Amino acid sequence: xHNHFMARAIALSIENVRSGRGGPFAALIVEDGKVxxxxxxxxxxxxxxxxxxxxxxxxxxxGAAGKFDLAGSVMYASCEPCPMCLGAIYWARLDRVxxxxxxxxxxxxxxxxxxxxRELARPFADRKIPLIPLMRDEALEAFRAWExxxxxxxx
Amino acid sequence: xHNHFMARAIALSIENVRSGRGGPFAALIVEDGKVxxxxxxxxxxxxxxxxxxxxxxxxxxxGAAGKFDLAGSVMYASCEPCPMCLGAIYWARLDRVxxxxxxxxxxxxxxxxxxxxRELARPFADRKIPLIPLMRDEALEAFRAWExxxxxxxx
Numbered sequence: 414x415h416n417h418f419m420a421r422a423i424a425l426s427i428e429n430v431r432s433g434r435g436g437p438f439a440a441l442i443v444e445d446g447k448v449x450x451x452x453x454x455x456x457x458x459x460x461x462x463x464x465x466x467x468x469x470x471x472x473x474x475x476g477a478a479g480k481f482d483l484a485g486s487v488m489y490a491s492c493e494p495c496p497m498c499l500g501a502i503y504w505a506r507l508d509r510v511x512x513x514x515x516x517x518x519x520x521x522x523x524x525x526x527x528x529x530x531r532e533l534a535r536p537f538a539d540r541k542i543p544l545i546p547l548m549r550d551e552a553l554e555a556f557r558a559w560e561x562x563x564x565x566x567x568x
Numbered sequence: 569x570h571n572h573f574m575a576r577a578i579a580l581s582i583e584n585v586r587s588g589r590g591g592p593f594a595a596l597i598v599e600d601g602k603v604x605x606x607x608x609x610x611x612x613x614x615x616x617x618x619x620x621x622x623x624x625x626x627x628x629x630x631g632a633a634g635k636f637d638l639a640g641s642v643m644y645a646s647c648e649p650c651p652m653c654l655g656a657i658y659w660a661r662l663d664r665v666x667x668x669x670x671x672x673x674x675x676x677x678x679x680x681x682x683x684x685x686r687e688l689a690r691p692f693a694d695r696k697i698p699l700i701p702l703m704r705d706e707a708l709e710a711f712r713a714w715e716x717x718x719x720x721x722x723x
Contacts, residue, residue: 426710437710462659497655504617513707552668555592
């Protein structure tokens with residue numbers, strides 16, 4: 414069962430390259446043994462740097478289900494998710510993720526996954542893309558407003 | 569200048585809560601002193617767990633510019649980006665990010681940002697969402713196909 418779904422993800426990832434559509438990545442989301450979404454990397458085809466296979470599969474599965482939470486579903490990804498996709502997986506509350514290629518394999522093929530993982534462990538000011546704090550006192554009002562808001566939908 | 573753009577991001581984040589639309593987060597992307605995209609969190613409004621303000625702003629800026637790379641632009645985010653958004657920022661190749669609230673502030677308000685940062689540092693098998701390796705040998709074919717592909721668009 415697991416190999417069946419992963420073989421499909423791998424086949425999609427290879428087809429995505431050979432068709433010239435995009436990068437060598439694909440992902441499936443499976444709920445109760447049924448595929449509810451499958452997606453390939455379409456960063457260059459759609460001019461969207463967030464259009465990794467995992468993010469696109471999550472968006473498709475949530476859109477089809479009309480909910481922002483995929484608890485009870487699992488993902489089969491042709492490659493270890495990058496930090497962006499792993500974050501998306503946490504926000505979507507998937508149960509678990511099967512992956513084939515590793516972040517190191519992706520790095521060897523010229524993708525930045527491993528670099529981004531290393532960057533996350535560095536102090537803000539030392540990163541290639543610096544993170545600069547500004548106006549926290551003013552911004553805290555947003556969280557006070559959130560706390561005070563009635564009938565809000567948590568996520 | 570920096571305070572002007574951040575004040576706008578903060579105002580949008582507060583308005584997003586008070587209007588009942590979504591979470592207390594907003595982000596702007598600025599190129600050459602001009603706002604090219606602004607966005608708020610619309611996870612619950614759009615049933616999309618990836619629809620954080622930063623991701624949505626990047627998608628909008630890239631869509632408007634017709635490119636998948638925002639080198640030369642900067643982001644003003646009302647809160648420190650979560651790992652998903654930080655990953656998106658790297659893939660979009662923004663120059664730098666100004667942020668106001670911290671990940672700890674977001675955690676205090678009930679959001680999972682800090683938890684996800686901690687999870688990224690744990691071994692795969694010990695995470696709340698386990699990452700399980702499967703069929704790497706078969707999947708490596710996708711990277712061989714990528715290497716062999718002519719006229720591919722790198723990203």
